[in-house]
Amino acid sequence: MDAVGGDYAPHNVLAGALDALRDTGNRFEVLFVGPEDMVRSGLAKIEHNGLAYQIVNATQVIDMQDSATAALKQKKDSSIAVGITLHKEGRADAFVSAGHTGAVMSASTLILGRIEGVSRPTIGAFLPTENGVCLLVDAGANVDCKSQHLYQFAVMGSIYSQKMLHLQNPSVGLLSIGEESSKGNDATLEAHKLLSQSKLNFIGNVEGRDILKGKANVVVCDGFVGNVVLKFAESVLDLLKTKIRRYAAHGIMQKAWAGMMAGTLRSILKDFDYQEYGGVPLLGVNGVSIIGHGKSTPKAIKNMILKAEDMVRKNINRSIRETLQTVRGL
């Protein structure tokens, strides 16, 4: 566990991880990786008696402002590099961080290596839909994707959804600009062919409007598109809040009404609360590496750790390797 990753580290990280240990009766052990004094002073403020943790010293912290590549070169003793190395060496079964996404991704790929058959590891992200959640993959890790990359994202996303979300035969949609197989750009047109020939439950192209409708369990796209859609989605609620706030400024009655309305809307839209989903996995690396939002609450951290444990037990990487082995020439 990267003890110093995230905007509210170490407090939220320690609190969430200790909750996970408490709730599971120490079903696993947590190694807190980071500058020892920081971790100790953080722990001093939280009840932690009898919980199965250890501290592993790492003297450096990668800040959110750092460039991923530069930070990994210059900060060899960062919590991220040390933590992932612990995993690589088998002293930990998984690595979890709410820190620098790019650094966790790069370090995981470099240190753990890629699963055989995977050209590019990918990050998925969850979006709420009318009937559950949808896994959007790639969520921003890879731009300028070729068709075989999109195909691999589909395989990894499908296996993840099946094993982790308990979906029997997850439907996979290819994000494009029209339902017809003739609609799309060069990469999606070619990916459509690959996916049609695959054993995945491929339902064809889906459009921007189909994501929130929940038309597919897994929506496959280039990381450029995925990143734009996710950030756009996040901003919609902000716009709504601004509009309601302005409406409230019209008078005392409007203010009261807007306040009540905002409360109800919040409860209606609680699915949009990504904290519930507890981080997103980096798929395609030789290991289990989970990346959380910088603003992760203790609850989100707890969910990330439980998810990491689940991924280890289910051995998702073996399924990915085996599935990709059966396909030639990609």
Next chain:
Amino acid sequence: MDAVGGDYAPHNVLAGALDALRDTGNRFEVLFVGPEDMVRSGLAKIEHNGLAYQIVNATQVIDMQDSATAALKQKKDSSIAVGITLHKEGRADAFVSAGHTGAVMSASTLILGRIEGVSRPTIGAFLPTENGVCLLVDAGANVDCKSQHLYQFAVMGSIYSQKMLHLQNPSVGLLSIGEESSKGNDATLEAHKLLSQSKLNFIGNVEGRDILKGKANVVVCDGFVGNVVLKFAESVLDLLKTKIRRYAAHGIMQKAWAGMMAGTLRSILKDFDYQEYGGVPLLGVNGVSIIGHGKSTPKAIKNMILKAEDMVRKNINRSIRETLQTVRGL
């Protein structure tokens, strides 16, 4: 005016166009293009005395289900082909349609030709922002864009916003996956350089979350990304409606509350009503060609016609031609 384009044609088209004539005191003349009997029977149901219209017979109608290219080949006497030809021949100053977007685009490009310096005509679309509207360009006409295409979209979008939305020096943002100039895909990285060297008010990369914040007046992107974002945006309100409806199903009190809330939300979010913007222009063709939503109301049709008149008077195409002439080698 394509009299038979759109889901509620000819009624909405005729009603909107006649309103435009009435409101402006016949400041211009409208040619209704379509099967004469359909137009006449539509007109019979609407007050039209003393209004400056003519009917131009075109025997065929391109349906929404038709493929654009096939329809243009097979239906030589369609309202779209005949209407655009009237414009090409100088018998009309502009063409307006709420019909088949792809067919209007293809026919306009083929019949009217491109403005010198424009590689690919483009369609923009408006999105509401916290402080007004934003023009997203390209909105779906062109996929697999190269940097020079993105650059040309920026020039056309900027001129359109300046002349039509009365913005002194419209800010132009390049949609990407991070603010830094080093973030993006191959096309946007290269386009960033071209835009930085241009005379446009280029504010650099903008992210998905910046669109609705109104960070830029013009947001430039590949038509694949633009199409996905627009369709996604449309669907957000649908999800909200579904959630509110489900909440209402919890009981009689919830139902009353949800009803009141939906009403207020509607009034708060009326900017999302694209009808107000009255269609989107096809930029880069040698003429004025405006494309409306298939579900256009009479009000939207009226606004489209007034916008067409405005574009003709302001001679936007001359500005586009002159601006692109000053740049070499693109």
